[in-house]
Amino acid sequence: MLDLCKKVLNKLLQTLQRFDPIVYLSIDTSSFYEDDIKALRKGLNEKIGQYILLKFSQHLSEGQFEAMSNLTDGNEIIRRLQQSIPNMEDKLQEELENFKREYHI
Amino acid sequence: MIEPATNSSPEASSRVQQLLDRAGVIVDRLGYPVKVGAVTGTAFMLTACGTPASTENSSDSNEVPVIQQRAGEVFQTVTAPLGEVKTRVEGFIADREEKGRAERVKQENDELIARTLAYQVSAPYNPAGVVRDDLLFYPEKHTFVEEQPGEGNYRTVVSFSKPEKEWSRGLMKHVSVDTNFHTKQFSNSTDDRDVFLVSSKEGVKRLEMERSKISLTEITLAADTYDLPTLAPITSRIDKDQRYKVLDSFLRDGSVDDLRSLNDDFRRTLQYGVLITRPDNSVWFPDSDLQGWNIIMERGGMRHIIRARISTLFSEPYVVINSAPVNSDHWKKSEEDSEVWAALKNGDLNGYVTKQLDDIHKQNEVRAGRGQKPLPGTEDWEKIARTSNFTPNAPLNPSFQDRLNQSDTAKQIMVDKARAAEESRQS
Secondary structure, three states: OHHHHHHHHHHHHHHOOOOOHHHHOOOOOOOOOHHHHHHHHHHHHHHHHHHHHHHHHHHOOHHHHHHHHOOOOHHHHHHHHHHHOOOHHHHHHHHHHHHHHHHOO | OOOOOOOOOHHHHHHHHHHHHHHHHHHHHHOOOOOOOOOOOOOOOOOOOOOOOOOOOOOOOOEEEEEEOOOOOOOEEEEEEHHHHHHHHHHHHHHHHHHOOHHHHHHHHHHHHHHHOOOEOOOOOOOOOOOOOOEEEEHHHOEEEEEOOOOOOEEEEEEEOOOOOOOOOOOOOEEEEOHHHOHHHHOOOOOOOOOOOOOOHHHHHHHHHHHOOOOHHHHHHHHHHOOOOOOHHHOOOOOHHHHHHHHHHHHHHOOHHHHHHHHHHHHHHHHOOOOEEOOOOOEEEEOOOOOEEEEEEEEOOEEEEEEEEEEOOOOOOEEEEEEEEEOHHHHHHOHHHHHHHHHHHHOOOHHHHHHHHHHHHHHHHHHHHOOOOOOOOHHHHHHHHHHOOOOOOOOOOHHHHHHHHHHHHHHHHHHHHHHHHHHHHHO
16 A cells, blocks of 8 residues: 555656755755755655645545556646545645645744 | 765765655654454454544544444544554454465565554553553554653553564464563564663663663553453462552562462463463463463453463563454464364363473474474473373362362353354354
């Protein structure tokens, strides 16, 4: 099931390419090499994706979730999420804010 | 761990890892409820990737929130008795271990346990006039902990061993009572910060320091949390009201002589072929290595086998209670336990002892081939096999005799109950 989570969230994150967690979380990377920054960005994206999916999973049945895992199109995944989760974009933003707040506690 | 960057410094990589760990903690805090499955045919599950369990909606102080799903229904948050949840979690894990291909299931179990049980357990109870509502399950250590003053300071209350670290055999899951100073004995993990080894001088010193923290209440907590039968039968001289005091005394005073004396009791008990039955219809008989008790009991329609053990193996006294719910399927899968149960139902331990002795002799042959000494307890078993007819007619000391006077009746009750349960299941 955790593999399933990762599979879905990776597809989701591919669609959210413009989202940069480093910028979003205001992390100073001035002393980092480019490779470190890439690794950090990739890792944060995964963690934030897990966080959001866990929050969203409250609104999904196991069947819905599994069906989603068979999709290859990130946009389609988002569309399905939108169908299952009212005001998905707002909730996504809300959860991102929640994550950011917890990160800076 | 992140992949090492080709163009990086160790310091920068370390900093990146710290930043990621910080994010990971936030995710972990959410928790992943565990999919427990239908252990006894009742649809009841916590989903591994479902709603994080929350304690907010729990109105009954003895219940914890879980995610339930019946066939065809969506997940919903309900509450369930804490003891039942724990039982099902244990049963589920045991079931998975039974069914699975060892390595894959082990990995999945590790992940399930480590990652999915990270929910706060609201476990108030009142065993001794003390209400507790602050137990946390610490998944990385399979441990229930209580928070202490100071940030991030926790103290182990009850700990499960890791599934792959089977101390006992078969399906047993381990619950250690007040594990602060002996959990390490059952774990090869080197990162357990809450427990420490007592087999070193430093460990013994630490134990001395910690003894003052071990209270009667904490021991009561462990036993009552798991709905174990009274520990009183471990000694023949403890009544119900005093049951924990003796344990407390062991832990505080480290009275090794007392423990040895108890072990002598165990040996004598087995020699006389005693099945000790108690007013609660649990049946007690000595463990195969004569250092503990096997206890068979029924709670909530399920048979449980519990292994209570007092040992001086590590030179420090400790008390460990192993508990696993055993439904009929589990039972049948365990050849040895099946034989034990059959022996109990027949009221005859001869076959059991014969098999134990055969097993011991086989193991000793292997050990001899390796230049090792025979297993401890071999002579005891041989003596038992030679001298015991498992008829309680040998002269006993008064305390044993008292118990024996109850034995036949209570044993018959147990047999009747088992038969009725079996018939009920078959019908």
